[in-house]
Amino acid sequence: MSSSLEKNMLILRSSDGEEFIVPEVVAVMSKAIKNMVEDECASNTIPVPNVDANILAMVIEFCKKHDESEAEAASDLKTFDSEFVNRGQEALYDLITAANFRDVKELLDALCQNVAEMIKGKSVHHIRIQFLGYQLFEILTSNFIWNIWCDRDFD
């Protein structure tokens, strides 16, 4: 099996069993995978637990783009990044978890920046409902000691 593959290709297997063939240079953008490759403790197939195929595909897409576009203009990469991270909350959550778990620094940076932008302009109630999953009635009835002053805006 391994002989049929090119030398510098790796197979990543997602949690639901799907396999992705990626160049090694792309795969090692994840520090966790890089460590595994360097320690030679991995065969050509590297399992990526906790990350399903969808998310893994996204991560690989991101890494590929970053690997290819090293020579390209930085602004291109930025637009790609901002479009790439512009996703729904659940996808973002999964991506962050994956990026954190696999230790992909560039992706984590871009994602954190995006989340920061999302949260920045929002009011407290908005943040509670949208990002913490509170229901409106919970906020109204819960015993937050902050309620007295958080209604007023800070800026």
Added chain:
Amino acid sequence: MGDDDKSLAQYNHDHPKKLRNMEPKLEPDQPDQPRYIAHIPEDILSYVISRMPWRSICRLKCVSMYWYSLINSKTIAPSPFRSSLFSTNNKEPDLFAGVFYQNFNSTEPCFFSADKDIKVEFITLGSRLELEVGELIERGLYAVDENMPLIPFNFYIEACCHGLLLCSHPKPCKQCKLRNCQVDRHYVCNPITKKFIWLPKPPEYPHRTVKTGFLVDQESGHYQVMQIPVNFYADPITKEGFVMVDLYSSLSRTWRTECFEFHPRSHENPSPAVFFSRVVFTGPAVQMRGLLCWVATRDVVVCCNVEKKFCFIKQPNFKIFSGLINTPCLGEFNGVLRYLASDSRMVCLWDLQAGEWELVKMVPIDTIAKSLSDKYWMIDDFNNVRPLALQCSNPEMVFLAFPHKWIMSYNFVSEEVNLIERIEMSYLILTPMILIPFVLPKIPLPVF
């Protein structure tokens, strides 16, 4: 986390996790549950938070107990605050610090910043305070110092602690119906976020308060206000006695009255009431590790905790000096109580180390005068340098006053003198000045 990324790695430790229990929803238990951004691991969350402007961060503290504790934990790097606060000022910023000052005659508190690299800046809040805030913005005055926005009231600053100010605002008294009778209502404000909250009336309102104390818990942001009344009750023989102190706690949002006992030892002052004499001005309280300390009359420093009794510390020995001893003042640095005093020749600074006063700085007034050589012509009387305050962000900086002339800051190490403000003669004779050191905390506390 990558090994090279220390800013990320350092978030990992020391979060106050106990507050997590108060969070009804933090982690999704089942995989089918909707996943929310806020459920990401806490080191990532603090990484996200640290990328925001600090005003947004202030707001985020209100989101939940967990976020509040996360932001308050010191592991959130101060860098975002610094960069947004000081980007225009200098490269390696120190804490933003300065002094509020006012005298009892005026309702015009002033602020000037005493940062090392920032030019000593003097801001009179004074007459602008009576204007509406909107009006101020129109006039462009609002931008005098963005870090120190104006507080829209006539007020006296009574105390300052961890960036919160306790102010009093004179209001006409409704109970006694005397003309021109005014009583003080207190409010607590954060000059950075511009939020303030009125305290309720104390139980025996209005009563005559001789000292007001203000204690802020740096971790939780809750504060306590203590009002010591004029009336002491003391046994004339044993000297033991008690005083009914009004305490306000922001946790309960109520005043309560408690009996504080005191046990003066034999070498101390015979009459406890003299500790807090209205005639002798002794300056605002200094907070030192949860203790409130005042310079009292008759060579005693009075310390008081909201839970304990009063205790008394003898002031440093002055006998090596001659001449008139000026009213000393207290300061605090890194949990050490400091004592600044002067006579006609020397300015001296003591630290309280293990219950003993240790003389750490002693500067002849002549030296200060020499540092002032280029401005020397302004000052003709060096005999009576009066200590006013100690800068709490910089252990080397103190504030002094030349009687009838100038307030100035003096740095013990660089021997640099900055003249701050000329004082009118009558002010210093008739009424004392108060200087209240202020340090902007890295994360502004909310006002409960």
